[in-house]
Amino acid sequence: MHFSSRLLEQAVDEFGRLPGVGKKTALRLVLHLLKQSDGEVARFTGAINQLKEQIKYCKTCFNIADVDTCEICASPKRDKEIICVVEDTRDVMAIENTNQYQGVYHVLGGLISPMDGVGPADLKIEALIDRLKTGEVKEVILALSATMEGDTTIFYLYRKLKDFDVQISTIARGIAFGGELEYVDEVTLGRSIATRIPYERSVG
């Protein structure tokens, strides 16, 4: 791409660094911003700068928050005896949307991934262990992705946590609701048969 302006090229380069944003998309987004009013562009960049400068992480669960202790950890209605361990804030949002969970969270901030240079020390694992040392916690749910990185992290956490007097569980894996058997991949289907549960339990 040959740009008629160095300033334009710089802005497109910056947008193109975002995950999943190619050069053509970056150019489209930058030209869109350029058509907006000064105030709208200032609001766009201001929101990002403000987020970066002022963002806090809950000192208990490490979820993104505007204050030192997030809403969920501060709520007297949430069950502090159950901790759901997740990768990032998106997973908290997804689980909160189900309205099925009344415990609290622990946000690791990633998954163990040697390929990406992410080791256990890069995640909030020691802080999780500290939470268990209080003896208040009865159950830890490992709600991590069904990927290689997720499984590696679950395995690592299990070894770290198994000597505590807590129930360690993982979220159920199997066929999604509405999923048709013939389209399910072999691994999922095989595992969902191996980990079958009595009918009485499956209906809650």
Added chain:
Amino acid sequence: MHFSSRLLEQAVDEFGRLPGVGKKTALRLVLHLLKQSDGEVARFTGAINQLKEQIKYCKTCFNIADVDTCEICASPKRDKEIICVVEDTRDVMAIENTNQYQGVYHVLGGLISPMDGVGPADLKIEALIDRLKTGEVKEVILALSATMEGDTTIFYLYRKLKDFDVQISTIARGIAFGGELEYVDEVTLGRSIATRIPYERSVG
């Protein structure tokens, strides 16, 4: 979506306003930025602010530029007798990439679109007419998209320009190179037969 942080929500809202960026993508992009260093985020927002504050438009062709007269208009190598009229800077880039064009450009800044509230007065049409009044221009190529808006704009420009002593042409429409006949839409195929050209001309 329930956000654990108002700052996060604001930044996601701003990203979600960009064309083609949904809420989930916006959240993914914002969380990516949040993981970058302070310097990298400052460079991202700085590039956009700088572009918006300092961008200039060539006073002759209205292409985006860092100076008052763009590289193309300033070049003694470019043929000032031919003006290629395009919608925006992306079209200039696309045509420059072909290395087939040695004339200059005129960037309209959009296409006539009553649906989007864009009328002729919103485009750089008067400035194009002023360029023709110098008598220096011999040909105007209308290189606009083969869409309803493109055709409307071509029709409007043709009426405005036809009384000047210039050749007005449009870029050829037809089957793209590598395109298989059976997959070409009816309108394109019909027109490409109606506007067929002698073989000797088709091979340049």
